[in-house]
Amino acid sequence: MNISKRDFLRMSAAGLAYMPNALSAQTDLLSVTARVADVQLLPDDYGKTQIWGFDGIAPGPEIRVTQGARVKRRIINDLPDPTSTHWHGIRIENAMDGVAGLTQDSVRPGQGFDYDFIAPDAGTYWYHAHNRSFEQVARGLQGALIVEEPEPIDVDREEVLILDDWRIDPETAQIADTFGAMHDLSHAGRLGNYITTNGTYNLARKVKRHERLRLRLINASNARIFQLALDGLEGWVVAMDGMPLATPRPVEGSFLLSSAQRVDLIVDVTAEMGSAGHLVHLGGDETFSQVAFEVTSDGARAPRGTPRPLPPNAHAMPDLANARDIALLMEGGAMGGMRGAMMGGRMSSMRDMMQAGSFWAFNGAVGGMDGPPLAELSLGETVRLKITNDTSFPHAMHLHGMHFYEIERDGSLGAFRDTTLLDRGEVRDIAFVADNPGKWLLHCHMLSHAAAGMMAWVNVS
Numbered sequence: 001m002n003i004s005k006r007d008f009l010r011m012s013a014a015g016l017a018y019m020p021n022a023l024s025a026q027t028d029l030l031s032v033t034a035r036v037a038d039v040q041l042l043p044d045d046y047g048k049t050q051i052w053g054f055d056g057i058a059p060g061p062e063i064r065v066t067q068g069a070r071v072k073r074r075i076i077n078d079l080p081d082p083t084s085t086h087w088h089g090i091r092i093e094n095a096m097d098g099v100a101g102l103t104q105d106s107v108r109p110g111q112g113f114d115y116d117f118i119a120p121d122a123g124t125y126w127y128h129a130h131n132r133s134f135e136q137v138a139r140g141l142q143g144a145l146i147v148e149e150p151e152p153i154d155v156d157r158e159e160v161l162i163l164d165d166w167r168i169d170p171e172t173a174q175i176a177d178t179f180g181a182m183h184d185l186s187h188a189g190r191l192g193n194y195i196t197t198n199g200t201y202n203l204a205r206k207v208k209r210h211e212r213l214r215l216r217l218i219n220a221s222n223a224r225i226f227q228l229a230l231d232g233l234e235g236w237v238v239a240m241d242g243m244p245l246a247t248p249r250p251v252e253g254s255f256l257l258s259s260a261q262r263v264d265l266i267v268d269v270t271a272e273m274g275s276a277g278h279l280v281h282l283g284g285d286e287t288f289s290q291v292a293f294e295v296t297s298d299g300a301r302a303p304r305g306t307p308r309p310l311p312p313n314a315h316a317m318p319d320l321a322n323a324r325d326i327a328l329l330m331e332g333g334a335m336g337g338m339r340g341a342m343m344g345g346r347m348s349s350m351r352d353m354m355q356a357g358s359f360w361a362f363n364g365a366v367g368g369m370d371g372p373p374l375a376e377l378s379l380g381e382t383v384r385l386k387i388t389n390d391t392s393f394p395h396a397m398h399l400h401g402m403h404f405y406e407i408e409r410d411g412s413l414g415a416f417r418d419t420t421l422l423d424r425g426e427v428r429d430i431a432f433v434a435d436n437p438g439k440w441l442l443h444c445h446m447l448s449h450a451a452a453g454m455m456a457w458v459n460v461s
């Protein structure tokens with residue numbers, strides 16, 4: 001794909017003029033440099049892989065603050081392409097949301113952007129590139145953003161586990177340069193052929209029997225829906241997308257974690273001394289150890305039973321009785337039967353859409369950031385959004401700036417999330433209080449889908 005004329009104009013606009021690395025000594029801002037690097041991503045008998053990473057690693061450096069503290073980072077762009085950085089799941093002020101083309105200009109090579117915001121909610125979040133994200137995230141531009149509770153949680157230790165998949169050419173050990181491939185745009189997105197946790201394929205940790213761990217799982221992949229289970233670990237879900245559950249829920253069987261979703265588990269090691277517990281990834285007919293927890297010593301403590309819930313994050317509750325109803329119909333893609341949609345203000349055939357690299361429509365129009373908002377929302381009002389997935393693929397819909405409740409079939413409030421997974425044909429209502437002013441993206445987090453039309457935004461004022 002070429003840089004659009006509009007992006008080119010943005011890139012040529014005057015910005016902060018300084019050289020990478022030159023200014024970081026003159027400021028109290030910590031800097032992170034997005035840059036190209038060669039890393040040992042594959043097993044040792046393969047060569048190194050060139051990635052794009054924050055500080056040259058993938059995942060990037062973990063950013064960790066206490067609830068209510070400021071996150072201040074200068075992100076320096078030492079990449080060949082413009083970029084921006086999104087802080088996924090944070091109730092952030094709009095100007096810091098990092099969406100190139102909506103909340104800020106893209107940051108061109110050799111320049112930087114100073115992000116400075118408060119992290120109001122404890123939980124597991126992440127940061128990632130948000131310009132040509134279907135390419136830049138696939139190249140490695142992502143990392144964990146952890147907001148700790150003010151008081152320590154009753155666990156022995158915690159592990160941040162960033163699940164990712166990569167599309168690698170095994171002959172060259174390089175990331176396959178197939179960004180924006182038609183098949184990915186129109187089918188299930190860019191799925192990889194090499195799965196990692198924290199940048200390695202065989203992550204293992206030594207643990208004690210009966211040790212209690214908090215596992216912070218982050219799915220940083222472009223499109224993969226991980227089906228996960230526990231083996232030799234007794235676990236409870238204590239938070240989803242950063243937000244605590246009122247009552248920890250035992251992990252029974254498997255659970256799904258879509259692109260961009262997070263789950264916090266508290267697990268007790270039940271595997272025997274000398275064996276291992278596993279976070280298990282179920283892939284088709286096979287199961288894999290995503291992470292191994294090798295029991296190398298006997299803990300002194302016995303099993304502790306159901307953990308206490310994490311302290312809640314304070315949020316406004318939706319007023320469903322007075323909610324504004326908005327519908328979002330998702331159509332298109334391969335085997336979707338859509339014949340055409342509005343594109344650039346004109347009714348276009350699927351063939352014309354394909355030639356423009358667009359395959360999907362929201363409410364009959366190819367989505368993007370250039371058109372009008374899906375809705376103009378009044379600050380503080382409750383929105384009830386009915387999302388209908390009338391396509392042949394699952395989609396992971398992400399709202400920026402505000403968490404939402406999934407509405408259960410009986411009308412009650414379900415999970416409080418920032419990314420909701422809709423299976424093919426599924427209809428789901430979500431509800432949120434529009435209490436954060438600004439322009440907020442609502443898009444599929446299968447990043448190839450977002451690039452191909454599954455994108456909208458709302459304006460809260």
Ligand SMILES: [Cu+2]
Nearest residue numbers: 395444446449
């Ligand atoms: Cu999608």
